[in-house]
Amino acid sequence: MTSAQEKRTSEPLESSDSKKIQLEPVEPVQKRVDHFAKGMAAIKPEFIVESSSKVEIQYDDDEAEGGERGEPEKGSGGGRRKKRGQNKNRDLKQKKEEIRLCTSLLDPENPKVCSYGPEQCRSTHNVEEYLASKPEDNEGICPVFKALGYCPAGLKCRWLQSHYDKETRKLIKDLERTEKSKEELNYEVNIVSHEARGKLRKKQYEFEVASKVIEFIDTTVQSEENIANAQQKRKDNEAAFVEAPFKIAEKKRLDFRNAKIVSPLTTVGNLPYRRLMKTLGADVTYSEMALSVPLLQATNSEWALPKAHRSEYPGFGVQIATSKHWAAAKVAEILYKETSHVSELNLNCGCPIDLLYRQGQGSALLDQPARLLRIVKSMNASSGDIPVTVKIRTGTRDNKNTAKTLVERLLAENDVAAITLHGRSRQQRYTREADWNYIAEVGQTVKEWNDKKEDDKESSDTQRTCFVGNGDVYSHVDWYNAVNKEGIDSVMVARGALIKPWIFEEVEAQQYLDKSATERLDILHKFTDFALEHWGTDEYGVGLARRFMCEFLSFTHRYIPIGILERLPPKINERPPQWRGRNEMETLLGSTDYKDWIKITEMFLGKAGPDFVFTPKHKSNAYEGN
Structure with missing residues (x-):
């Protein structure tokens, strides 16, 4: 209500003929929330939750193109942005087991030689002591064993009960599944050898092509003052320069x-x-x-x-x-x-x-x-x-x-x-x-x-x-x-593709796909299996998988289901009011509280241990959920 309206409800007004007219009080106007306001996601009113605690949701998407790696903690002049609401000192290191089993004993049936020796090795060589110290195994079948026919984590696996015979004290292996996995091209590539990395570390790697290319390019960046002195050197370099074995037209298309x-x-x-x-x-x-x-x-x-x-x-x-x-x-x-x-x-x-x-x-x-x-x-x-x-x-x-x-x-x-x-x-x-x-x-x-x-x-x-x-x-x-x-x-x-991983399915179908909570969980389950195959199923690998799944959920939780929107198309930069889904799981998947993200990881990775640490990038994701 404007100040003029307020005045009209409390004071009699004088007409042009000087007669005083008493007006009826004006009912206060209800302020309507504009769900179509610029920058706000148009969620159907019945799915909007009126919350007493106002939480400012912030998204800093720089990590989509370079992220937080090497980012300084404090700002200085020069027009740099202020980092409002950001957890600048995130602790992302996962704690290791107190009692660690030597990697030479991962497979007790085929032990390897410990390079340090049992007496000097910092990890235990007592298999029974290690197994007794492990937390209770996760339920179900080990995702890596299911995919590869064996589990490289061996005795350290958090699903050990699914591929370990306690009576014979041997790991179970499915060699047929292992061979089939190779045929399905289920393996990682571009693994640079220890020998090559060792030469790099010692600065002994021989760059046969690059060294000549560098020398040639160097002569093209001489300052004007040195052009005359560099002419002869450049001619010499040009004579020695060996053209790359592949011309542009011969490269992969x-x-x-x-x-x-x-x-x-x-x-x-x-x-x-x-x-x-x-x-x-x-x-x-x-x-x-x-x-x-x-x-x-x-x-x-x-x-x-x-x-x-x-x-x-x-x-x-x-x-x-x-x-x-x-x-x-x-x-x-x-x-x-x-x-x-x-x-x-x-x-x-x-x-x-x-x-x-x-x-x-x-x-x-x-x-x-x-x-x-x-x-x-x-x-x-x-x-x-x-x-x-x-x-x-x-x-x-x-x-x-x-x-x-x-x-x-x-x-x-x-x-x-x-x-x-x-x-x-x-x-x-x-x-x-x-x-x-x-x-x-x-x-x-x-x-x-x-x-x-x-x-x-x-x-x-x-x-x-x-x-x-x-x-x-x-x-x-x-x-x-x-x-x-x-x-x-x-x-x-x-x-x-981070917020809505099935975006290319939509492109192929040329229509919006209203993925149910169950379908979205299936996608997260698949990500979890891939993460365990990559980082391992031991305590440390599971911790990494959980941490990166939380990082993934820090984007996927921003997805607003098509079925609860008032208008299309959805916009990536629109911010939603607090909302609830069409069922409890959909609401959980849309939670901005990182503790709920950890709950979701526990559906696939087992209970998070007391030593697991995850700090969300933004303080707005760290508030206590209602």
Whole structure:
């Protein structure tokens, strides 16, 4: 009620003929909640819960493109964003068992030799003592034993009762199932040997191609003052330079037209998640972003990132972040020589994270096109038959798009097989919707270039450059609106595939799929099985599987079932009021409380032990549920 209305209800008003008229009191107007307000999800009123405790739901989606890795804890000047409501010091380390069994005794029937010896080994060699200390086994059949016919975790398995004979004290093995698993290509690939990593660590790895490429590229970046002095050296390098054994036209061909592509995703885009997405219709997947220098230092955690499941290939790309052409060249060569299931090398030129930006990596390359081009050329010359692709943003600043000019330079160099454009600037992060009009404009530039190459007889042996759009694709409507634009070959889906993993099923069906709570649990169950196959079924592996399942649920809980929405299409950036589902399980799956996420993991991984630690990324996810 306005102040004028309030005055009318309490005071008599004087008419133009000076007669006083007493008005009837006005009933107070009920304030109606606008469920169609901008930025609010349109949930049917009967599913909205009136809550006395107001909880501000915050989503910081930077982890979809670089995430929290290496992010500084405190802000400093320079226009950096404030991190409101974020748990900055997350404890993500899983505690290990107090009594640990030596890995040489995982299979008591076939013991291995302990490198330390029973007396000096920090782990116990007393099998009976270890088994007595273990918590009670989880019920059911071990998911890894069921899939592979044996369990690599052996006596440490949390489902040991399903594949251990207590009387004979032997592990049960299904050799027929093991052979069938190999035939089904159920194994992991791109595992770099200990020997190769040892040489990297000792700086003894021989880069036969990269060393010559680096030397050649170095002479092209001489300052003007040194040009005269460098001319002779450059001639010498050119004479010694050995052209890469594979020309652009001879590299593996990429065709992304109408391909269903999952974006490189940090933390959540792990191997089990990508394997899950392959079962749900994805054609192309990417590793989590790997940093070039830690790779060259043979860091184990970094070399875990290029690993893939056999089902991902062909169509698996390794994403690299770097700021140095020498590092890019070396990483490209070692990936070509030491891995066997890589379809492309993708250069990250879009990660907005401050730490990487200050190091000249990620989106910092958008402002240094010359450096970017040198890196691409170095990768291309050193990667054998593996093609090189790039992922960029519209620019680094709002209202200052530079991608079109950058794409024109990339096309002129003819070194990239595909370009992906995320329709936001670095400064925008995820604060506004992606600019698909600009993406289409850049796509038209790529199309004109491809058309020109087809007409040019001299360029007839080169591949066409694919162009992929990225940003805010959350339904089959968004997907087809994008790919139907001229010049756009396909769409790379990031958060849409995290929140709604069956998005490619919708694309294939060309309709919304109202997945029931049971169907969504089946998807989570499959993810759990894949996670246990990857990380193991011992206490530590189960803890990792539980932690990454919670990370996955930190996105999936944001899904609002189609059946409770008042209007379509749903928008990825819309925030819901507190709501309840059509049954208790649907309500649980939509909970914003991380304790409920842990409850969901317990359906598949057993009771979480007192030592399990998971801290949600946002404080708003840590409130006590009603």
